[in-house]
Amino acid sequence: MSLDIAHREREGIILIDLKGRITAGDEVCAFRAAIENATASAGAKMILNMQGIDYVDSTGLGSMAMCAASVRKADGTVKLLHVNHRNVELMMMTKMDTIFELFDDETDAVNSFFSGREIKRFDIHAFVKRMREE
Secondary structure: OOOEEEEEEEOOEEEEEEEEEEOOOHHHHHHHHHHHHHOOOOOOEEEEEEEEEEEEOHHHHHHHHHHHHHHHHOOOEEEEEOOOHHHHHHHHHOOHHHOOOEEOOHHHHHHOOOOOOOOOOOOHHHHHHHHHHO
């Protein structure tokens, strides 16, 4: 399955909608290129909408970490939206949840870039509790 990437903007925040898999090969190359294009301006603020991502392999995880580092180096910020249960677990196991701020709601993710706006952050403890109950 290929990786489909769509860009949009909301209140000056770049939203990148991803669908498919972030895996070694063409998908990782496309992912890196999309992030590189989005960070063309210093201080880019972006949200990666992972709702359509069903699988991320180790190369994909590495690419995500490298892209987060390059965005930060350019004085930007990248956050994740709608990460599925499997990928949240993967991020927790690999400590990637310390690199990215996660959100379940697009409005909260956008609002997190603005001081004074009310947001509901992703609660990793509640996620773990829900997983144990299931």
